[in-house]
Amino acid sequence: MSLPSCPKCNASYTYEDGHLFVCPMCFHEWTAESQRAAEEASIIHDANGNELNTGDDVTLIRDLKLGKDTLKKGAKARNIRILDTPVDGHDIDGRVDGFGMIYLKSSVVKK
Ligand SMILES: [Zn+2]
Structure with missing residues (x-):
C-alpha cells in the first residue's frame, strides 16, 4: 500500500x-x-448509500423541477462529475437527454 x-x-x-x-x-x-x-x-453517496464516481451513469429517484420543466423520475444522467465545490447544494452534475448538463444532488439519484 x-x-x-x-x-x-x-x-x-x-x-x-x-x-x-x-x-x-x-x-x-x-x-x-x-x-x-x-x-x-x-466520498459522495447516492440515495442507496453506494459510492458515486466521476463517469458513472445514474437514475433519478424522484421528479425534479427544472425551471418550468420537470425532470421525470427514472431519467438518466450520464457521465456524472463529482463537483469539488458544491453548487447551491448540488454535489454532482451529469448529462440528461433533452436537458444537457445539469447540476444534481447525490441524494436524489441512484446508480
Ligand atoms: Zn507536508
Missing part, C-alpha cells in the same frame, strides 16, 4: 512513524484514522 500525500502541503514524501504519518517537508503529523475520516468525507 502506498502512503497518502501530506494533507497540508501535498508533498508525497510521507513516512510512517509508529501509528503516525509524518511529512518531512512541513513536519505535519496525522493518523491513519484522520486520514480515513478525511477520505470518507470526500
